[in-house]
Amino acid sequence: MKLAIVGGGPAGLYLSVLLKRRDPSHEITVYERNPEGSTYGWGVTYWAGLLDKLRAGDPESARAVADASVTWTDGVAIVRDERTVHRGDAGFGIGRRRMLALLADRARELGVRIAYEHDVTGPDAPELADADLVVAADGVNSALREAYADHFGSEVTSGRNRYVWLGTTKVFDSFSFAFKETEHGWIWCYAYGFSGERSTCVVECSPETWTGLGLDALGEADSLRLLEKLFHDLLDGHELIGRDRAGEPAQWLAFRTLTNRVWRRGNLVLLGDAAHTTHYSIGAGTTLALEDALALADALHSPAPDLDTALTLYGKRRRAELVSAQSAARYSARWYENLPRYMRLEPARMFALLGQRHSPLLPHVPPQLYYRLDRAADSLEPLRRLKRWLGPRVARAVHGRDR
Known part of the structure; x- marks a missing residue:
């Protein structure tokens, strides 16, 4: 051919x-x-x-x-100023x-x-x-x-939220999150290493936070300096790296x-x-x-x-x-679009639900109640089986309506 x-x-x-x-x-x-x-x-x-x-x-x-x-195995989350560690599977x-x-x-x-x-x-x-x-x-x-x-x-x-892809000179040895509350709302960062010299940082926030902080109008250099201050404890003094857009605004996007x-x-x-x-x-x-x-x-x-x-x-x-991955992605995106719903939890519980963000049940159950049910499901075999049975069926039903 x-x-x-x-x-x-x-x-x-x-x-x-x-x-x-x-x-x-x-x-x-x-x-x-x-x-x-x-x-x-x-x-x-x-x-x-x-x-x-x-x-x-x-x-x-x-x-x-x-x-x-x-490679890494741990997940780390900084919520406000409290650090939580979660042991997980190996990622690359x-x-x-x-x-x-x-x-x-x-x-x-x-x-x-x-x-x-x-x-x-x-x-x-x-x-x-x-x-x-x-x-x-x-x-x-x-x-x-x-x-x-x-x-x-x-x-x-x-999607509703705004995000930007950045690099940093800090090399992360775990998949790391940081959630910061500002007077204009929450802003957060996902960070992971990809070499011995650099890591990726994806910063995301709601449109209201994006405009409230002035990120819609700042040039890229000024945006990076502001983000470095907001995430100083995550970056440990390392710099963020953009796409060298000089005085132009950073390339904030809405996910399609x-x-x-x-x-x-x-x-x-x-x-x-x-x-x-x-x-x-x-x-x-x-x-x-x-x-x-x-x-x-x-x-x-x-x-x-x-x-x-x-x-x-x-x-x-x-x-x-792709049905399963696309369903997980939709629910994950919505979890972040509704982030304030989960930020009233104590950090360890919020991080636990962060790991459950793909669940089609989570948006319909109060977060505190979901957390307790999830912990119970992990310890009781009948509930664990019910959780495994319900999840894919709800996902398929939602996928069918979306189609």
């Missing part, structure tokens, strides 16, 4: 590796509009389960990603730029052509004319998808959740953020994109009788597999 993959992010590059590894006769070109080494974001997170899948897909790139990652962080470089090196090693600074502006671009398969891996703003938005059934909903009713049109198929997005607070965006690549590679090398059938099966499989 001749394949054109539009978008050189993790999903597009990893797909090229998987397909070229399975069949070296594939002619694969990855088109990336940005220069090599240029990327948004700082670090990405993932968990051990993804590494197992990557090892099955391509042991060489999985080994390189694992070797370049940092890797710089986005580093991950892209490793996947690009592996793709080129296998014979994939990568064309940087090459913008494919739509489905009629000459680069795509003779491709047997065109993969839209060009992100949430996909030009290929937008050309047929009605066909794909694209829907975008914007994208869904598509179908994922293919003819020989065009969606992958990663071009197909779906899930709120950053569950830390699954890159994982889900890489899982898309694994599923598409499986479909293309399955016993399916033709390309149309393979692409249809891929879309059905992934949409079904």
